[in-house]
Amino acid sequence: MKAFGNVLKAVIGGLIWLSSHQVFSAPADLRVKTISVPVYNLITETLIDITPRIKGERNEFMMQLVCDLARDSKSQEAVNAILTENNLNPESIPAKGSSLSLLVNNDKPQQQAACASFIATSLFFPVDNSVLFETKKDEKGKDVTTLDSAGFAREMKVRMSIAQATAQFYAVIANNLKKEKNMTWVDYQKDVASITADYAPEYLRSIKRIFAANQATYIPRDITVGGYDVQDSNGRRLIQNSMESLLVSRGVDWLGNGKIMGKEYFVDIQVIDSAAKVKSGKK
Structure with missing residues (x-):
């Protein structure tokens, strides 16, 4: 550790010497001011953002209610009743500025966009498959945990439908x-968010259409409480x-490994302001 400390001091000391004795070129003088970024990552991180x-964490309870409102599967009155049952007063939630505002503000486009981003990004967070297993007694009276075949088929139909619709969603955005030219990461994130808001109603409808048309059967290649690998017919x-x-x-x-429906998309992100000129030199 002492030797490493000496090396670190030498590096820092050298940088201080350079900053006081050497003239640095301005970043704007570099010929290439952009970097190529996979659109797959851009979309994923934007949708997550x-x-x-609520308090920095995804909240299944809140987002399920937002999605119910977005898809008109629950009325505002029904959602208010659920909030009240959970010790949340709907009248105390402001229409803007609160993480719960979407539950009361009747802003359908905003609810649909939020629901779309939540459903799409559910593919990138840990899963809990505990509900897919059931425990029964064997012939000797011992507990045996097995896969609930009917529950597994229902759940995989939902997840596969979401994945298919999300692949199309990503392709639409891409x-x-x-x-x-000269678009930054933030600029592109705003663009992704805008496209999401426009496409959200169709995305939610596409999930329903794909689910209704899906008559496949599912084979578990590997399934645990925290993950799964399944194949359909x-x-x-x-x-x-x-x-x-x-x-x-x-x-x-189709969706993953940086690909969207079999294709890789990239955008050029500006990381150096071409207009900026940093003046440096000896004093």
Whole structure:
């Protein structure tokens, strides 16, 4: 540790000497001022960022109610009743400025956009498959945990439908991103958010359509309490665990590994302000 400390001191000392004796070139003098970034990551991180949170955490209870309002599966009166049952006074929640505002402000477009981002990003967070297992007594009276076949089939139909609709969602965003020069990461995030707001109603409808048309059967390749790897009878495979999320369609990466419906998209992000001129030199 002492040797490392000496090395660190030498490095810092050298940097201080350089800053006082050497003239640095301005970043604006560099020929290339952008870096190429995978659109897959841009979309994913933006959707995670714009998903409402409570105290910095995703909240299933709140977002389920927001989605119920967004899809008109529950009335405002029904949501108010649920809030009251959970010791939350709907009348005390402001229409703006609170993490709970979406539950009372009757802003359908905002609710739909929030619901879309929440559902899409559910593919990138840990899953709890405990509800898919059931415990029964064997012939000797011992507890045996097995997979609930009916519950597994229902749940996988939902998750596969979400994954398919989300792949299309990503493709819509990727193909509608602005092609302007000098756009920063923040600029692109705003663009992703804007496209999400426009497409959200169709995304929610597409999940319902895909689910209704889905007649596939599912085979568990590997399933644990915290993850799964399943294949359906239509040639699709869905993997989700703490390390990855991947939808494969007939051998093609449909969503995951940086690909969107089998294609890699990139955008150029400006990381150096071309207009900035840093004056430096000897005094």
